[in-house]
Amino acid sequence: MIIGDDSNLMEYKMQYVLIAFAVLLFIALTFFVISHFEKSRLTCPVYQVSDPRVPEAFTGKRIVFLSDLHSCTFGSENQKLYEAIDNAKPDLVLIGGDMMVVKSWSQKDFAVTRDLLAFLNGRYPVYYAPGNHEQRMKEKPDEYPEWFTTFRELLTEFDVPYLENETLALKLDSEGNIRPADEAEEDDMILLSGLALDMHYYKKLLLHRKARFSAEDLQKLLPKVDDKKHFHIVLAHNPLYVPVYAASYASLFLCGHMHGGCVRLPLIGATISPQLELFPRYAKGYKMASDTHVIVSAGLGTHSINLRVNNPPELVIIDLKRN
Numbered sequence: 001m002i003i004g005d006d007s008n009l010m011e012y013k014m015q016y017v018l019i020a021f022a023v024l025l026f027i028a029l030t031f032f033v034i035s036h037f038e039k040s041r042l043t044c045p046v047y048q049v050s051d052p053r054v055p056e057a058f059t060g061k062r063i064v065f066l067s068d069l070h071s072c073t074f075g076s077e078n079q080k081l082y083e084a085i086d087n088a089k090p091d092l093v094l095i096g097g098d099m100m101v102v103k104s105w106s107q108k109d110f111a112v113t114r115d116l117l118a119f120l121n122g123r124y125p126v127y128y129a130p131g132n133h134e135q136r137m138k139e140k141p142d143e144y145p146e147w148f149t150t151f152r153e154l155l156t157e158f159d160v161p162y163l164e165n166e167t168l169a170l171k172l173d174s175e176g177n178i179r180p181a182d183e184a185e186e187d188d189m190i191l192l193s194g195l196a197l198d199m200h201y202y203k204k205l206l207l208h209r210k211a212r213f214s215a216e217d218l219q220k221l222l223p224k225v226d227d228k229k230h231f232h233i234v235l236a237h238n239p240l241y242v243p244v245y246a247a248s249y250a251s252l253f254l255c256g257h258m259h260g261g262c263v264r265l266p267l268i269g270a271t272i273s274p275q276l277e278l279f280p281r282y283a284k285g286y287k288m289a290s291d292t293h294v295i296v297s298a299g300l301g302t303h304s305i306n307l308r309v310n311n312p313p314e315l316v317i318i319d320l321k322r323n
């Protein structure tokens with residue numbers, strides 16, 4: 001009697017385990033199928049950034065912001081991405097890092113980045129700031145010999161300024177095109193910076209504590225964040241430090257890195273970032289804090305966590321307006 005009861009109990013338990021396994025497998029397969037289609041569904045969210053520091057001349061100027069392409073392509077030879085950029089009719093193209101994959105398991109392959117820079121060259125003014133993948137090949141030349149040199153040669157070939165903790169002044173020429181300015185040309189200029197954080201700030205957060213990054217650290221890397229007068233755009237790949245960015249005097253921070261949180265669930269939102277932060281707070285979208293605008297792109301591609309669910313790739317469009 002007792003032996004029979006035990007075997008029935010075991011059977012019931014096995015049934016529950018099998019049902020749970022089947023449900024998990026179904027969810028995983030559903031995510032995989034959704035993700036397969038979602039990864040090629042390029043979206044172009046448009047944000048209007050209205051700010052009293054935008055010079056009158058820059059009202060109506062449009063920025064296209066690319067981040068986290070990770071050598072992915074849209075359509076044959078990336079034509080869909082190029083069309084989306086052209087359709088946006090940008091006055092300025094900003095690249096926020098992670099255009100390629102730099103991992104111990106990846107090949108040195110900059111073909112997609114090269115083709116993108118070749119496409120943009122001569123069409124639009126382009127500026128590039130590092131993500132963690134560019135930073136990794138710079139900091140680890142033994143693991144990635146000649147990678148960073150080859151990358152910098154590409155930027156030189158296509159005349160793209162690389163902003164590593166550097167600030168440029170931009171203004172409009174007589175034809176209304178955006179060009180570098182002398183900082184002496186104070187009126188009607190904006191500032192553009194690229195923040196380069198070292199790999200210490202990109203440690204996996206399931207294994208390491210979040211590295212401390214303070215307002216003083218930001219100010220040391222980019223002294224111009226104390227400028228209160230000019231509209232100042234900062235390409236800051238990692239939005240982990242949005243509260244620090246928002247406390248500065250810079251006007252607009254453009255971030256990526258989070259891939260939108262990979263899988264976005266209803267009510268919960270972002271679930272995990274490539275830096276293995278669970279439920280990342282700043283994974284995509286627009287935020288206004290004090291006088292600072294922050295836009296986090298969900299990015300264009302994926303790599304290690306190859307999933308996008310409820311989280312399509314984004315080519316971010318920003319329209320500037322003086323108010």
Ligand SMILES: [Fe+2]
Binds near residue numbers: 098132133237257
């Ligand atoms: Fe990144």
